[in-house]
Amino acid sequence: MEINTETKYCQTCGIPLDIDYTNLRADHNEEYCDYCLKNGVKLYDFSMDYLIYLWGLFPEEYYKEVGIKHTSSELREIMSKRLPEIKRWKQKINTAHIQYELVIRVQEYINCHLFDDLDSEKLSQVAGMSKYHFRRLFKAVCGDSLGDYIRRLRLEYIAFKLISTDVSVPELLCQINYQNKHTLSRAFKRYFNCSIPEFRKRHSTACPEGINPIRVELSIEKVPDIRIACLKLERTHNVSYSFSLLWKQLLQFSESYELLQKGCKYLSLTLDYPFITAEEQSRFMVGVTLPQSFETPKGFGIYEIPAGEYAIFRFKGLYHELNRVYRYIYLDWLSASDYTLREPFTFETYINTPNKTPASELITNIYIPVMKKDV
Structure with missing residues (x-):
């Protein structure tokens, strides 16, 4: 969307500047409204996605200043298109x-x-x-600082190995070249607020027998390289809202090129550990597979999902139940199967979409990279 070139917008919040309250002041700034710049000082330094989120909370303020009524969703839609076209942004x-x-x-x-x-x-x-x-x-x-980031990734990797394998702590220390058991125990307890044995016990099973079992269809398949156009979720004030913005942008791009009609699929990737990494620290990507020789769209990255053997779990149901599916996969299925993980990072493909399918009928394929256990 191109913004109205005849209208000047505040370079921070995107509010139109050709309205009475900005023009009444002889010393008003031509690029910023009085809410965002006062005495030459910028008053706010929000990220764009948080600013869009805030506008959705206060549509009445927009109406009060501009005289145009919008619902929260309408105003967020307007700002999500307007702000990226403003020079400063x-x-x-x-x-x-x-x-x-x-x-x-x-x-x-x-x-x-x-x-x-x-x-x-x-x-x-x-x-x-x-x-x-x-x-x-x-x-x-x-x-995070660099040191905190590396420390978190190491501890989350260790936690994941502890609950997804039966490796002993001494064996794990040898595998990862960690300092020593006592150093690990102290760091682990400080981060997870429990000891290693307590953590393992807490995550010993996902589905106690007879209690709301997970129903999935499983197949083991060799999957070729998958090339996707992707958007990355950056650390943000509101994960759910920012995630929805990414999906909206992805859907608009896909629909404009009719990618689904060409056999392309929507997917998402997580670069962290399900149910271990905190949501606000998780690294996500959403994407769509691309036809051969399709040029990289502006604003998107290209990511290659490596070929290999995958355990594919097909789940039918609500998206918010997927966390239970992951717990079942890692805590119950993996330990009882003949497979072990090749790497921890997973991806999902979506067979249908919420805008056209009842929530209970949504179908998600979860791809877990695996290899046969050593006999």
Whole structure:
């Protein structure tokens, strides 16, 4: 959507500036409204998605100042299209995209070398910038300091191994080259608020016998490489709302190119551990598979899901029940099966969509990368 070029909008909040209250003041700023700039000082520094979220909470304020009535959803829709076209936000988006790609490069390096000796000097070289600027950028994008981020990923990986395998703590320490058992025990208890044995006991099973069992269809299949156009969910004030914005953007893109009619599928990926990583810290991507030779759409990244053997669980039901399905997969099925994980990251494909299907009839395929256990 192109914004009305005859109307000037506040470079922060997007409110039209050609209204009476801004023009009454002789010293009014031509780029910012009086709410966002006072005495030369910018009063707010919200992210775009949070600003859109806020507008949806206060549509009456927009009506009060502009004289046009909108519902919350209408106003959010307007702002989600208007703000990205405003000069200041365009610049911030372009800069943020470059910075985000640098941090993603470092995160991928960390994922591949999680228990190596990682320090800011080595990782700043991966990013191609000074240690000082890299540390500041990393915290701004991720919300955690570099040390806290690495510590969290290591502990969550250990927690995941503890509940998805029967490996002993000494064996695990040998596998991951952690300092020692006592150091791990202290760090683990500080992060998860319980000891390792307590954590294992708490996650010993997902579905006690006879209590609301999970019903899924399972197949083990070899899956080829999958190329997707994707959008990443950044750390945000409101995960659910930001996630819905990403899906809306993805659906608009897909529908404009009629991708579903060409056999493409919607999917999402999680780069963290289901039911272990806190929602506000989880790294998500939503995407759509692409036809061969399809050019990368503007604003989207390209991600290649590697080929390999996958356990595919087909679940029919409400999306909010998927967490129970994951608990069943990792806590019950995996330990009793002949398979072990190749890597922890999973993805989902969606056979139908909520806008055309009753919630109880939604079908989701969960792909778990597996390999046969050593005999």
